[in-house]
Amino acid sequence: MQSGLTQQALERAIEYNELILYYQPKVSLLDGRVIGAEALVRWNVGEGTILSPSAFIPLAESSGLLHDLTVRLLDQVVGAAVTVKEKIPDLALSMNVAPNDLQSKTISKRIEHFLDQKIIDADDLQIEITESAVMGNFEQIREDIVRLTELGIKVLMDDFGTGYSSIDRLSQMPFSALKLDQGVVRRMGTSRQNLNVVKSSISMARELRMTSVAEGVESAATYHFLMANGCEEAQGFYISKPFALEDFISFAESEHSFDGSQIGRIHQTVHNVLYHRKCLFDVVFCDRIGAKACLPSVVDPDINEALEQSRIGLWYFGVGQQLSGMAPFDSLEQPIRDLHKLSHEILYREYGDSNGDKQAAAVSRMNSLVNQVVSLLHDLESALLLMPEDSSSGSL
Ligand code: C2E
Numbered sequence: 001m002q003s004g005l006t007q008q009a010l011e012r013a014i015e016y017n018e019l020i021l022y023y024q025p026k027v028s029l030l031d032g033r034v035i036g037a038e039a040l041v042r043w044n045v046g047e048g049t050i051l052s053p054s055a056f057i058p059l060a061e062s063s064g065l066l067h068d069l070t071v072r073l074l075d076q077v078v079g080a081a082v083t084v085k086e087k088i089p090d091l092a093l094s095m096n097v098a099p100n101d102l103q104s105k106t107i108s109k110r111i112e113h114f115l116d117q118k119i120i121d122a123d124d125l126q127i128e129i130t131e132s133a134v135m136g137n138f139e140q141i142r143e144d145i146v147r148l149t150e151l152g153i154k155v156l157m158d159d160f161g162t163g164y165s166s167i168d169r170l171s172q173m174p175f176s177a178l179k180l181d182q183g184v185v186r187r188m189g190t191s192r193q194n195l196n197v198v199k200s201s202i203s204m205a206r207e208l209r210m211t212s213v214a215e216g217v218e219s220a221a222t223y224h225f226l227m228a229n230g231c232e233e234a235q236g237f238y239i240s241k242p243f244a245l246e247d248f249i250s251f252a253e254s255e256h257s258f259d260g261s262q263i264g265r266i267h268q269t270v271h272n273v274l275y276h277r278k279c280l281f282d283v284v285f286c287d288r289i290g291a292k293a294c295l296p297s298v299v300d301p302d303i304n305e306a307l308e309q310s311r312i313g314l315w316y317f318g319v320g321q322q323l324s325g326m327a328p329f330d331s332l333e334q335p336i337r338d339l340h341k342l343s344h345e346i347l348y349r350e351y352g353d354s355n356g357d358k359q360a361a362a363v364s365r366m367n368s369l370v371n372q373v374v375s376l377l378h379d380l381e382s383a384l385l386l387m388p389e390d391s392s393s394g395s396l
């Protein structure tokens with residue numbers, strides 16, 4: 001903490017709006033577009049001195065001022081979101097909120113008010129909460145996050161890799177995204193083990209149907225590795241430092257040549273399909289060995305949902321559509337639909353009157369469909385890989 005900073009000075013700063021937000025762009029690694037920004041607080045103490053959050057957030061916390069500060073910043077972010085939206089559609093601004101701030105419900109009520117009054121849409125604003133804070137008071141924080149998600153607000157887990165969240169706890173939290181901590185991202189180049197931490201975090205996010213976001217991306221090498229491995233969003237000095245609002249808007253409005261590719265996302269989809277098959281086969285297997293009681297815990301949630309909401313459907317009918325026109329992509333639609341339908345059949349037969357012969361035929365058909373889908377995904381991956389350089393960046 002900066003020496004000489006007092007509670008009174010901070011109180012005044014909050015009251016006189018000396019706390020300002022800078023905006024650091026986030027880019028989609030799937031298509032290279034600027035998709036939004038993270039709002040980061042700064043204290044403009046005058047005479048050209050701007051303090052970063054580590055200099056005063058601890059004071060705000062210990063003196064009980066953090067809540068007031070967050071409420072003011074929320075109003076600022078919402079104002080910024082309105083300004084941004086007038087100029088550029090479809091950008092989301094995220095802000096950092098401490099879990100204690102959520103407990104009082106003032107923040108969620110205020111967000112609800114902004115939504116009710118149609119000042120912003122739920123897609124315009126996101127909330128970031130750090131991993132270590134989340135795991136401290138799990139049940140309470142879960143309730144607070146659920147309240148926000150019920151309003152349609154996306155909540156991101158920040159600094160993932162610095163806390164000790166288990167996959168079990170993580171899966172119980174309705175986070176929309178995992179933001180890999182910048183330390184984790186930075187260390188990735190130093191050893192194979194650290195690289196694997198990043199790769200498996202991306203895979204885990206995908207299995208939990210969360211978007212993976214990397215922060216602290218400082219080099220082209222890091223950017224491209226993340227892209228090749230299916231990380232979906234990136235933020236860091238390689239893309240840009242945090243800006244004042246008007247500079248962020250100019251940045252987002254100008255033409256950029258950030259690379260983007262779905263190649264890593266397709267690779268993740270191969271994993272998802274194989275995992276889906278495994279989950280379904282677990283159900284059949286448990287039934288065969290007379291262990292029906294274990295079924296609910298092994299059923300892959302994808303099976304119970306509409307195709308468009310499944311992991312493969314979210315990609316195929318979402319951002320994947322940018323690849324429409326490529327033969328392997330277009331050929332995927334029917335087998336994906338068949339796979340989904342067949343998964344239902346297999347599952348309902350297991351829960352109902354299992355008919356051994358029919359189930360055996362379905363399982364074998366399942367195998368050929370999975371092989372077909374995986375093979376087409378590999379063809380698509382190769383087609384993207386071998387694409388001429390100038391057309392493999394940008395929208396592909
Ligand atoms: P964070 O939310 O993880 O934000 C990312 C931090 O990493 C920011 O530092 C950002 O400037 C920095 N950063 C971004 N890209 C790079 C990079 O490529 N390399 C390096 N070395 N650093 C990068 P900042 O702005 O100093 O914020 C630090 C932390 O303070 C934030 O971490 C967040 O936890 C907290 N914070 C920031 N704004 C707020 C706020 O409005 N409210 C609360 N409660 N906390 C905030």
Ligand code: MG
Pocket residue numbers: 038096128158
């Ligand atoms: Mg953050």
Ligand code: MG
Pocket residue numbers: 158159179181182215
């Ligand atoms: Mg962070």
